[in-house]
Amino acid sequence: MYSHTNILYSMTSSPSPRVALFVTCLVDVCRPSVAFAALHLLEASGARVSVVQNQTCCGQIAYNAGDRNSAISIAKHTIKLFDHVDYIVAPSGSCAAMLKLHIPELLKKNPKEEENAKIFAKKCWELTDFLVQVQKFHLQSKPSSSSKEIIAYHDSCSGLRELNIHHQPRLLLEAYHKTPVSPPDNQRCCGFGGSFCVTCSDVSAKMADDKIDAVHNTQAQRLVGGDLGCLLHIAGRMQRKNIPLKVDHIAEILSRSLGPHPHVPTTGIA
Amino acid sequence: MSAQTKHLGFIKNSQTSTKNQSLAQAMSLLDAGLMLKRKKAVNAVENYQELRTRATAIRQHTLEHLDVYLDMFAQNAAKNGSVVHFCETASQAQSTILKLCKTYNAKNIVKGKSMVTEEIQLNDLLAQNNIQALETDLGEYLVQIRKETPSHILAPAIHITQKEAENTFRTHHTSRNPDRTFSAPEDLVNEAREEIREHYFNAEIGITGANFLIASEGSSVIVTNEGNGDLSQHIPPVHIVVSSIDKIVPDMPDMLALLRVLGRSATGQEMSVYTTLSSGTKRQNDPDGPQTSHIIILDNGRSDLLQQEETSHMLRCIRCSACINHCPVYRASGGHAYDSPYVGPMGIIVSPALSSLHTHKDLPFASSLCGTCVEVCPVSIPLTKLIRFSREQTFAQRLNPVSSRPFLIAFQFIALRPSLYRLISSCAAFFLALLPKKQHRLSHIPFLKGWFAHRNFPQSQRQTFQSLWKQYQKSKSSS
Numbered sequence: 100m101y102s103h104t105n106i107l108y109s110m111t112s113s114p115s116p117r118v119a120l121f122v123t124c125l126v127d128v129c130r131p132s133v134a135f136a137a138l139h140l141l142e143a144s145g146a147r148v149s150v151v152q153n154q155t156c157c158g159q160i161a162y163n164a165g166d167r168n169s170a171i172s173i174a175k176h177t178i179k180l181f182d183h184v185d186y187i188v189a190p191s192g193s194c195a196a197m198l199k200l201h202i203p204e205l206l207k208k209n210p211k212e213e214e215n216a217k218i219f220a221k222k223c224w225e226l227t228d229f230l231v232q233v234q235k236f237h238l239q240s241k242p243s244s245s246s247k248e249i250i251a252y253h254d255s256c257s258g259l260r261e262l263n264i265h266h267q268p269r270l271l272l273e274a275y276h277k278t279p280v281s282p283p284d285n286q287r288c289c290g291f292g293g294s295f296c297v298t299c300s301d302v303s304a305k306m307a308d309d310k311i312d313a314v315h316n317t318q319a320q321r322l323v324g325g326d327l328g329c330l331l332h333i334a335g336r337m338q339r340k341n342i343p344l345k346v347d348h349i350a351e352i353l354s355r356s357l358g359p360h361p362h363v364p365t366t367g368i369a
Numbered sequence: 370m371s372a373q374t375k376h377l378g379f380i381k382n383s384q385t386s387t388k389n390q391s392l393a394q395a396m397s398l399l400d401a402g403l404m405l406k407r408k409k410a411v412n413a414v415e416n417y418q419e420l421r422t423r424a425t426a427i428r429q430h431t432l433e434h435l436d437v438y439l440d441m442f443a444q445n446a447a448k449n450g451s452v453v454h455f456c457e458t459a460s461q462a463q464s465t466i467l468k469l470c471k472t473y474n475a476k477n478i479v480k481g482k483s484m485v486t487e488e489i490q491l492n493d494l495l496a497q498n499n500i501q502a503l504e505t506d507l508g509e510y511l512v513q514i515r516k517e518t519p520s521h522i523l524a525p526a527i528h529i530t531q532k533e534a535e536n537t538f539r540t541h542h543t544s545r546n547p548d549r550t551f552s553a554p555e556d557l558v559n560e561a562r563e564e565i566r567e568h569y570f571n572a573e574i575g576i577t578g579a580n581f582l583i584a585s586e587g588s589s590v591i592v593t594n595e596g597n598g599d600l601s602q603h604i605p606p607v608h609i610v611v612s613s614i615d616k617i618v619p620d621m622p623d624m625l626a627l628l629r630v631l632g633r634s635a636t637g638q639e640m641s642v643y644t645t646l647s648s649g650t651k652r653q654n655d656p657d658g659p660q661t662s663h664i665i666i667l668d669n670g671r672s673d674l675l676q677q678e679e680t681s682h683m684l685r686c687i688r689c690s691a692c693i694n695h696c697p698v699y700r701a702s703g704g705h706a707y708d709s710p711y712v713g714p715m716g717i718i719v720s721p722a723l724s725s726l727h728t729h730k731d732l733p734f735a736s737s738l739c740g741t742c743v744e745v746c747p748v749s750i751p752l753t754k755l756i757r758f759s760r761e762q763t764f765a766q767r768l769n770p771v772s773s774r775p776f777l778i779a780f781q782f783i784a785l786r787p788s789l790y791r792l793i794s795s796c797a798a799f800f801l802a803l804l805p806k807k808q809h810r811l812s813h814i815p816f817l818k819g820w821f822a823h824r825n826f827p828q829s830q831r832q833t834f835q836s837l838w839k840q841y842q843k844s845k846s847s848s
Contacts, residue, residue, distance in 0.1 A: 306701050
């Protein structure tokens with residue numbers, strides 16, 4: 100297990116950046132294969148990747164629920180853990196936006212903490228953003244796969260509107276797999292919204308149905324996105340309605356196109 | 370009072386409204402309607418972002434000197450012959466208007482569209498006092514004769530399909546040919562016009578709102594597409610403007626700058642069909658106009674929003690409704706779910722400010738925080754930030770819906786203790802792998818139904834990443 104990346108580890112020399120993979124709580128619990136896929140991609144792009152065992156969650160759950168004090172203490176806990184790396188990369192737009200934008204805002208009342216938070220925030224990236232902007236991974240590709248399936252790409256709201264993540268996953272998919280299509284629904288929210296999907300469950304399901312219709316209209320056979328929350332929500336809704344559409348996290352589909360996965364098999368989300 | 374004013378809260382209301390097929394049909398027209406029109410209108414202006422920056426700066430400047438401009442407005446309005454009434458609360462505004470109705474012995478009132486009158490529930494109050502107030506805006510009229518409330522600040526009847534509107538007219542306008550056909554929306558407009566017209570001449574008072582109050586002129590401005598507002602304020606002998614403190618703009622150039630973003634953001638029009646300034650009473654050489662003019666300026670909780678830096682941004686709102694039109698939650702739930710005349714993202718902030726957070730304790734959670742509202746707001750209101758802030762207030766006042774509080778306390782405890790976190794997450798991964806095949810069976814179990822009522826949980830991978838990673842590290846060091 101994992102032998103392929105051992106080679107990559109030994110090949111990395113000093114200029115390669117030290118990257119900590121930020122394992123989001125949803126990925127950790129629900130879909131470890133996304134984290135393994137992200138490791139695979141980061142290493143293939145030439146980074147030295149580590150995992151911080153004591154990391155927990157970015158604190159977004161507390162922050163979006165109005166529990167600011169908890170979000171602040173979780174933010175302080177998180178910042179301390181990542182001193183030793185050049186970059187912190189999360190396979191999620193919403194967690195990356197929390198780390199990069201909201202944590203500095205949470206700690207702005209204390210100048211020392213704010214300064215630390217800003218240094219920390221500068222090191223934080225969303226996975227596809229990091230692969231494209233820092234590693235230029237889309238330029239390192241072999242010829243893209245001959246797959247004929249149509250892929251629809253779902254832009255998650257936090258990534259799209261807070262971190263401007265739109266072209267990065269598309270560049271990577273074009274380079275390693277094939278050009279995805281965008282659902283024709285004005286990039287409308289799928290209705291996940293963290294705890295929103297359980298507190299306003301009916302509205303959330305209606306929003307998922309609208310999204311599923313928009314994806315269906317693209318004739319796509321596979322839905323790909325960058326945030327596990329949205330994907331679990333959409334895939335779960337489709338399973339309930341017996342709609343057979345494959346769903347993948349962007350890390351999983353890209354990792355598969357690099358060749359056999361060295362860690363655990365990525366079966367996709369649905 | 371209609372069925373929609375029962376105040377069950379957003380979550381309960383939306384459980385019903387999301388099942389309403391004709392509502393869904395009506396709301397689906399937003400895409401090709403107001404959303405697309407705004408996009409085209411905004412893209413057609415090269416320097417739209419500059420217009421937006423200017424509009425934001427004007428609104429911010431006005432709020433920072435609100436007392437000065439309110440004084441200036443009152444003085445200049447008095448010069449135009451208007452009587453200005455500052456009202457701190459909704460009930461003060463109600464009693465002021467009621468007193469005016471008695472003074473002028475009014476039994477019939479015609480009304481142009483005014484959200485502030487919805488806010489103070491003026492029509493109900495007037496009806497209780499045997500004064501008939503007729504809405505003259507087509508949407509408001511439709512909603513009034515159906516005994517409903519508006520579901521949108523700009524398009525009050527947006528929840529009604531064309532077919533439903535036709536049926537309402539057929540049942541309500543009984544003196545007309547029952548076999549008449551309505552081939553286009555204009556037919557509805559024309560029929561409403563004919564029904565309403567005579568009322569303008571019988572009314573003792575005309576009531577309108579105001580899109581802006583221009584401090585340097587003492588004038589109010591209304592922006593309409595049907596011309597009904599003009600008739601309401603020109604024909605009756607008494608004109609009452611019902612407005613609020615946040616509608617003030619310093620002068621004409623500022624008002625014009627705001628008009629440039631208002632029409633585009635609201636309906637995708639460069640300008641509305643009618644933009645009308647009303648400057649007090651009829652002067653000697655004026656062809657028409659009211660003999661008496663009153664201007665009600667309501668506070669009703671608005672100055673409380675000014676007290677906190679976070680919420681003060683909300684008073685920049687020019688009521689264009691772009692945030693509402695683009696909100697996917699509003700689109701799915703419909704406006705009546707908000708239990709307030711103010712709906713969508715702006716309503717989430719405004720409604721609790723006008724009554725109390727306790728009355729609207731669900732509203733801060735009626736958002737997926739997707740941020741589309743922030744993108745389209747012409748005066749750059751950071752709505753998602755404000756919504757998060759109102760969640761913080763909800764949390765501080767222990768008003769959270771669905772016993773989320775114990776969960777959050779436990780979550781913080783666990784998230785600060787990494788080994789406990791790893792243990793709990795491993796258990797969670799293990800239990801997720803044990804979910805039954807027929808997951809709809811979990812639809813009714815408390816704590817689980819939020820997810821499982823509508824969704825399955827895609828098959829889990831039994832172990833957490835952290836534990837798989839640890840196993841890998843061990844195997845690496847032993848090899």
